[in-house]
Structures are given as structure tokens and as C-alpha cells.
Amino acid sequence: MATLKRAFDMASPNFSNILRTLMPDLLIYDFLQPWAPSLALLQNIPAIEFSIMNAALLSSICAHDLNNPTAKFPLHLRDSDIRKFHNQCEFSSNGIKDGDCIQQCCARSCKIILVKTSREIEAKYVDYLSDLVKKKIVPVGPLVQDPMDQTLDEETWIMKWLNKRERSSVVYVSFGSEYFLSKEEIELIAHGLELSKVSFIWVIRFPKEEKGTRVEEVLPEGFLERVGEKGMIVEGWAPQSKILNHYSVGGFVSHCGWSSVLESIKFGVPIIALPMLYDQPINARLVEEVGVGVEVKRTAEGSLQSEEVAKMIRDVVVEKIGEGVRKKALELRDNMKKKEDGEIDGLVEELMQLCTR
CATH class of the missing domain: 3.40.50.2000 (Glycogen Phosphorylase B;)
Known part of the structure; x- marks a missing residue:
């Protein structure tokens, strides 16, 4: 930037x-x-x-x-x-x-x-x-493109993994392209995912200066063996819109960058908010207010706890307490889809008026 x-x-x-x-x-x-x-x-x-x-x-x-x-x-x-x-x-x-x-x-x-x-x-x-x-x-409007029908070679294994999961049973975890988790944050989130017992697909990125770092070096010892087929780690890039649009995905652990929030809303996926910086805390509050997600609570010092991460994931994806959030996410998806063309038409009309003055 x-x-x-x-x-x-x-x-x-x-x-x-x-x-x-x-x-x-x-x-x-x-x-x-x-x-x-x-x-x-x-x-x-x-x-x-x-x-x-x-x-x-x-x-x-x-x-x-x-x-x-x-x-x-x-x-x-x-x-x-x-x-x-x-x-x-x-x-x-x-x-x-x-x-x-x-x-x-x-x-x-x-x-x-x-x-x-x-x-x-x-x-x-x-x-x-x-x-x-x-x-x-x-x-x-959200200006979110629909996923392309064509599947790239690097996406095939991800889609095959998702196809084996039950509807709305997987949580997708990603923190965008501008924020890189510290080793401590990676370990904390890993423990939270493991405790939740929910299937997950987790995108992990490293900054340029850490190029060559292996995922195994930053994850808790034995984590990959313990979660086995229940979890998938993707390094670097993943087809986010395709993942969120997949029937098996039932939650999105997100940093709440605005574009990611809009993508999640467009595809009707409830959000487990873990804001990190910039505008993300404000976006997370908005997600909660609208009713399409919950924010993971932090300690008074602003720290995260694995147990709280696990609880919020289970509440949103699995437990009865999350039914309202899941229902609201689908309702908002449908309502926005109905209004999308109208918002674009309104935009065109406003621009035409400015150009003819």
C-alpha cells in the first residue's frame, strides 16, 4: 500500500x-x-x-x-x-x-x-x-463477482476436499492479504480450531521477509497429525469466493476487512470476527449489529484466548445458539441479491445527471 x-x-x-x-x-x-x-x-x-x-x-x-x-x-x-x-x-x-x-x-x-x-x-x-x-x-452495492465456473489446477484439491464435507460443516479461516499472523497468533488460533472439533480450511500467509518459512515451523507441535483429514492448511492464496460459495462452508473466521465482509454476506456465510487492525474493529461491530456474525471476545488487555475462539466457532457453525446468525446471514444474502441491480441502476442515473449538467 x-x-x-x-x-x-x-x-x-x-x-x-x-x-x-x-x-x-x-x-x-x-x-x-x-x-x-x-x-x-x-x-x-x-x-x-x-x-x-x-x-x-x-x-x-x-x-x-x-x-x-x-x-x-x-x-x-x-x-x-x-x-x-x-x-x-x-x-x-x-x-x-x-x-x-x-x-x-x-x-x-x-x-x-x-x-x-x-x-x-x-x-x-x-x-x-x-x-x-x-x-x-x-x-x-457489494461489487462482489460471482466465482468463475472454471476450476484452476491449484484449486482442484481444495474443491475435492470441500466436496467430501457435509453441508455447512466447515469453517473457513483467512486474515486477508495485508495482515500476517505472528507465530503466537497462529498457535492460539490453531489451538482454538482443534478445541472446536469443527472441520476447517485455513489460509496462512507469510511476509516477503519470511519467504521460505514452512507452515510446520509455526504450528503447534503435532497439530497437523492430530487434526488429520479434519483440517486443511493452504499456504499463500486460496479461491476465497469459491470457498465461501461452497455448500459445505458454514462459517468464516475473518479479520473483517470490508471486502471480505461483503463477500461473506453475498454468499450467506456467517462471520466469526477476529479484527486485527485499521478499520477492522469497526467492521466487526457492524457485522454484529447487522446480526450476521459474532466477534470473538478479548481480554481487558486485548489478548485472544483459544477457548473463546473455539466457543465462537462452535456457536456459529454447530450449536443451536447460532441459528439466528445463520438464518440472518441467508436472509441478508437473499435481500441484497434482489436489490443489487437496483443499486447499480441508481448509480448509473446519478452519474448521468452529473455528466449532463
């Missing part, structure tokens, strides 16, 4: 020339290009922000904190979550912090802001954000 930010900042001096050459009717930008709308305005080109973050997060860091900081925020957030997010915000090469970039992008967007979300998930936060920034918020 840091490299991408530097690349965008380095491109800004030439961007005016690009606009003059292309003469677009409309410019759509995201928080990595806070300088873009000002350059577009100089050439009378309307510019609107497309946020890959949800409306709850934007309401908090982009509007609520500035415009109405003393009011009670609609989504319950721990003070530690807010501090952690702001502390983790990076500086771009021009010295602007991420949070400031996000705020600038909202402020400079022309009349509307596009948000990767759905009113089925975030209606009250969409309305709250609109009220705070005095602009129309246009949900564009």
Missing part, C-alpha cells in the same frame, strides 16, 4: 495534462488521490469520490469526529478501537495522514459520494453520513 501511495503522489504533477488530453465528462477518485478533485475543478470537470470503506467508518473518521464530536456515535465503538485506527493511519509521501486524506476526499467530492456498501447493511449510517457531510451518499 505504501508503494501505491507514493506512485499516486508522484503522478499528481502530470495529472492535469492527462485530464486536458482525455477531456473526460467525469472523474471518479478514491482516498489515495486527494489532490485529484482540485485539479479536475480547474478544468470544470466534476469529480466524485468512490469510497471502498463503509459508511459507518466514513461517518466516524470523516464526519462525526469533525462535525459532531460530542454526540453519541450510532455504532458502539471502544475508545481503544478509535485510537488504534488513528495511530495506524500512515503518512503519504507528501506528509498527509490517511485520516486527513479521507476527510479531504469527502469534502471535495462533487454533490455525491459513492460508497461500496448497501442500504440493506448500512441504511442508518448512509443517512447519518449524508446528514453530516451535506451530500448524497450513493450505495453502489
Whole structure:
């Protein structure tokens, strides 16, 4: 991400020339290009922000904190979550912090802001954000592609393993592409999976500097032998949408990156939330509020416990207590599917209006 930010900042001096050459009717930008709308305005080109973050997060860091900081925020957030997010915000090469970039992008967007979300998930936060920034918020839907029918060679063994499992009996475990679990976290989650006695498929990634590390080196001794055929470890990459769409998957242990949350919702898979950094704690609260998942409780110091991980997995995937979450995940999947085309049609209409003004 840091490299991408530097690349965008380095491109800004030439961007005016690009606009003059292309003469677009409309410019759509995201928080990595806070300088873009000002350059577009100089050439009378309307510019609107497309946020890959949800409306709850934007309401908090982009509007609520500035415009109405003393009011009670609609989504319950721990003070530690807010501090952690702001502390983790990076500086771009021009010295602007991420949070400031996000705020600038909202402020400079022309009349509307596009948000990767759905009113089925975030209606009250969409309305709250609109009220705070005095602009129309246009949900564009989850924008999650359906899995391709074609199965790649490296996917075949995963699909064969899943095909042998009963419906909704497997928990899928993945923490995205930007966060790497420490050895201690891997051991803790491994113990939790083993204690849960639920079949699992677990994607483990290592950072570049640890290239060559073998999974066996970081897992608890004897773990692979003890779980046997009940568990599958996948190193590096896995076809997440295909896995979540498989009938045997009944839960997703997730870091709650927003794209992963939307994928899980699209395929009707309840979430066992294990947020780690950035916007993930806010996303996890939203998942719980909507009723499509539960967050694994931490100690007062913020630590995880294997027993709690195991309990939440069993509650969501197996136990009667999780029936409500499982049912809600399927209901939300179906409701969003009905509204998806309407959200895209609404987006097209808004863009057409901007281009013809």
C-alpha cells in the first residue's frame, strides 16, 4: 500500500495534462488521490469520490469526529478501537495522514459520494453520513463477482476436499492479504480450531521477509497429525469466493476487512470476527449489529484466548445458539441479491445527471 501511495503522489504533477488530453465528462477518485478533485475543478470537470470503506467508518473518521464530536456515535465503538485506527493511519509521501486524506476526499467530492456498501447493511449510517457531510451518499452495492465456473489446477484439491464435507460443516479461516499472523497468533488460533472439533480450511500467509518459512515451523507441535483429514492448511492464496460459495462452508473466521465482509454476506456465510487492525474493529461491530456474525471476545488487555475462539466457532457453525446468525446471514444474502441491480441502476442515473449538467 505504501508503494501505491507514493506512485499516486508522484503522478499528481502530470495529472492535469492527462485530464486536458482525455477531456473526460467525469472523474471518479478514491482516498489515495486527494489532490485529484482540485485539479479536475480547474478544468470544470466534476469529480466524485468512490469510497471502498463503509459508511459507518466514513461517518466516524470523516464526519462525526469533525462535525459532531460530542454526540453519541450510532455504532458502539471502544475508545481503544478509535485510537488504534488513528495511530495506524500512515503518512503519504507528501506528509498527509490517511485520516486527513479521507476527510479531504469527502469534502471535495462533487454533490455525491459513492460508497461500496448497501442500504440493506448500512441504511442508518448512509443517512447519518449524508446528514453530516451535506451530500448524497450513493450505495453502489457489494461489487462482489460471482466465482468463475472454471476450476484452476491449484484449486482442484481444495474443491475435492470441500466436496467430501457435509453441508455447512466447515469453517473457513483467512486474515486477508495485508495482515500476517505472528507465530503466537497462529498457535492460539490453531489451538482454538482443534478445541472446536469443527472441520476447517485455513489460509496462512507469510511476509516477503519470511519467504521460505514452512507452515510446520509455526504450528503447534503435532497439530497437523492430530487434526488429520479434519483440517486443511493452504499456504499463500486460496479461491476465497469459491470457498465461501461452497455448500459445505458454514462459517468464516475473518479479520473483517470490508471486502471480505461483503463477500461473506453475498454468499450467506456467517462471520466469526477476529479484527486485527485499521478499520477492522469497526467492521466487526457492524457485522454484529447487522446480526450476521459474532466477534470473538478479548481480554481487558486485548489478548485472544483459544477457548473463546473455539466457543465462537462452535456457536456459529454447530450449536443451536447460532441459528439466528445463520438464518440472518441467508436472509441478508437473499435481500441484497434482489436489490443489487437496483443499486447499480441508481448509480448509473446519478452519474448521468452529473455528466449532463
